[in-house]
Amino acid sequence: MKYTYLSLLALLAILSGCADKDKKGDGAAFGDSTDNIYDQALPERSGNPDTADYDTLKSETVFFSYDSFTIEAKERPKLDKLANYLSNNSKTKIVIAGHTDARGTPQYNLALSEKRANAVRQYLIGLGASGSNISTIGYGEDRPSSEGESDSANNANRRAAPGILR
Amino acid sequence: MLLSLSMRLILPLLLLAPSLLLSQDSAPVIVIEQTRKVDVAISPIAGGEGPAMTKVLQNDLERSGACRVVEPAAASFTLSGTITPAGLAGRASPKSGGAPLVDSSFNGDARRATHQFADAFILALTGTPGFASSRIAFASASGTKKNSKKEIYICDIDGANCRQLTQDGALGYGPKFSPDGNKIAYSSDKSGYRDTYIIDLSSKKRSIVAQFPGQNTGAAFSPNGSTLALSLSKFGNPEICTLSSSGGEPTRLTNTRGTDCSPCWSPDGAQIVYVSDERGSPGLYLISPNGGTPEKLNTESSYTTEPDWSPDGKKIAYSITSGGGQIGVYDLETKKTRIVSRGSGLESPSWTRNSRHIICSQNGTLVLLDSLTGEAIKVPNNLSNNTEPNTTR
Numbered sequence: 001m002k003y004t005y006l007s008l009l010a011l012l013a014i015l016s017g018c019a020d021k022d023k024k025g026d027g028a029a030f031g032d033s034t035d036n037i038y039d040q041a042l043p044e045r046s047g048n049p050d051t052a053d054y055d056t057l058k059s060e061t062v063f064f065s066y067d068s069f070t071i072e073a074k075e076r077p078k079l080d081k082l083a084n085y086l087s088n089n090s091k092t093k094i095v096i097a098g099h100t101d102a103r104g105t106p107q108y109n110l111a112l113s114e115k116r117a118n119a120v121r122q123y124l125i126g127l128g129a130s131g132s133n134i135s136t137i138g139y140g141e142d143r144p145s146s147e148g149e150s151d152s153a154n155n156a157n158r159r160a161a162p163g164i165l166r
Numbered sequence: 167m168l169l170s171l172s173m174r175l176i177l178p179l180l181l182l183a184p185s186l187l188l189s190q191d192s193a194p195v196i197v198i199e200q201t202r203k204v205d206v207a208i209s210p211i212a213g214g215e216g217p218a219m220t221k222v223l224q225n226d227l228e229r230s231g232a233c234r235v236v237e238p239a240a241a242s243f244t245l246s247g248t249i250t251p252a253g254l255a256g257r258a259s260p261k262s263g264g265a266p267l268v269d270s271s272f273n274g275d276a277r278r279a280t281h282q283f284a285d286a287f288i289l290a291l292t293g294t295p296g297f298a299s300s301r302i303a304f305a306s307a308s309g310t311k312k313n314s315k316k317e318i319y320i321c322d323i324d325g326a327n328c329r330q331l332t333q334d335g336a337l338g339y340g341p342k343f344s345p346d347g348n349k350i351a352y353s354s355d356k357s358g359y360r361d362t363y364i365i366d367l368s369s370k371k372r373s374i375v376a377q378f379p380g381q382n383t384g385a386a387f388s389p390n391g392s393t394l395a396l397s398l399s400k401f402g403n404p405e406i407c408t409l410s411s412s413g414g415e416p417t418r419l420t421n422t423r424g425t426d427c428s429p430c431w432s433p434d435g436a437q438i439v440y441v442s443d444e445r446g447s448p449g450l451y452l453i454s455p456n457g458g459t460p461e462k463l464n465t466e467s468s469y470t471t472e473p474d475w476s477p478d479g480k481k482i483a484y485s486i487t488s489g490g491g492q493i494g495v496y497d498l499e500t501k502k503t504r505i506v507s508r509g510s511g512l513e514s515p516s517w518t519r520n521s522r523h524i525i526c527s528q529n530g531t532l533v534l535l536d537s538l539t540g541e542a543i544k545v546p547n548n549l550s551n552n553t554e555p556n557t558t559r
Contacts, residue, residue, distance in 0.1 A: 042379035048358030
């Protein structure tokens with residue numbers, strides 16, 4: 001009984017979240033702290049993110065602004081492509097690996113990178129992808145794609161990279 | 167004068183980096199407080215390891231911030247000791263005569279017993295516990311930047327007895343001692359995902375306590391050791407949770423759209439301070455371990471992380487990233503903040519027992535920071551990229 005009630009609440013939360021999103025239209029970026037999107041619980045783990053194939057889907061890597069997990073409009077076409085890939089490969093399990101630049105402190109960067117990965121995952125779910133096929137991991141500042149702290153290195157490192165789990 | 171100097175330094179930086187404009191700090195620059203030091207002398211410690219332990223004791227006393235080591239004629243107290251098979255017999259006698267301040271035997275190897283002697287003297291002299299017998303756990307990175315490994319290490323607070331605890335070949339983070347100092351919680355992605363482990367230092371066994379979907383990190387023991395507070399993302403978002411330190415199902419405390427991490431308990435166990443960016447850039451919040459509405463702390467800085475509650479319960483130290491890497495201290499009674507460090511590149515503060523000194527990292531080196539004077543002394547070791555130090559209490 002209690003369970004049903006909670007499910008109903010969850011359903012209402014999702015519905016109101018959708019209505020809210022519709023009202024905002026394109027004005028609000030997904031992942032805005034004002035955006036009321038219902039969190040999607042993570043799936044049981046599969047594969048090993050550390051040995052995933054990050055090359056195949058490399059061009060779908062999403063980049064972020066400083067200290068932000070908002071998916072910017074210019075990055076969204078990549079996720080349309082990624083969602084399309086997932087619908088054509090419905091048995092493929094992927095991991096979204098989030099990263100930060102070298103600024104900031106270790107634990108916050110871990111959490112921020114995880115949050116970036118989650119933002120991508122939830123966006124993909126919003127496009128119809130199956131959440132059970134998408135895991136996440138945050139590597140903080142410790143798996144840079146570009147070394148150093150120049151602006152270009154920082155821009156390249158603030159990212160969420162899709163990897164195929166094997 | 168100081169303000170105008172700092173403005174002259176800051177203004178060109180602002181012009182170079184517009185993003186800094188958003189993160190200008192208004193917390194006051196460091197306040198230098200002259201603290202009175204007691205003059206003490208050390209008679210050479212007798213016994214085989216005596217000369218080496220005399221130096222250890224001198225180092226301990228000088229780092230305590232409470233003493234200045236001088237010639238016997240000028241000293242108010244003279245410390246003497248003998249290395250024994252069981253440890254060290256130590257005595258601290260006042261120049262004025264009368265009863266010794268310390269007259270005790272300390273057990274353990276010579277170094278440990280000497281640190282305990284120093285702590286007993288500092289406690290008797292100041293009424294505040296010394297930290298010479300404390301240890302530090304930390305992470306140290308090796309390998310290339312793009313594919314580094316971070317292992318967990320432990321050392322004495324003066325840098326001696328440094329040893330590697332983990333051989334995970336993975337990224338290890340955030341070692342935190344249990345209140346009794348016998349266990350260390352940390353997180354590692356050695357399974358491929360970031361799980362939380364507990365190392366039992368006496369049995370040398372490791373167990374896994376949190377391996378939920380997503381990340382399991384930042385675990386901190388409650389003051390009675392029974393519960394962990396940590397950041398879990400199994401809900402689809404990093405949230406602060408509590409969990410029995412033997413594992414089991416977590417209890418969720420926060421429910422925000424933001425990134426919640428780095429929980430730390432108050433010494434009485436009644437509150438948890440943590441980091442959230444739910445209102446923009448990361449700041450510090452208080453919440454009850456039973457949940458409820460979080461309260462934001464006004465630290466006057468725009469990017470504050472890594473809170474650590476002082477053992478006396480009165481202060482919270484934290485990292486200020488927006489200032490280029492400083493340590494701030496929030497006073498819970500006056501609700502005022504102070505930047506207590508100089509230079510840059512400082513992060514990850516961990517209070518020592520006296521609620522005055524702080525272990526932190528500075529550009530990959532461990533340092534002992536005196537929050538009253540701003541002085542930072544290196545804690546030497548042969549490792550590079552030392553991060554996230556935590557001290558025993």
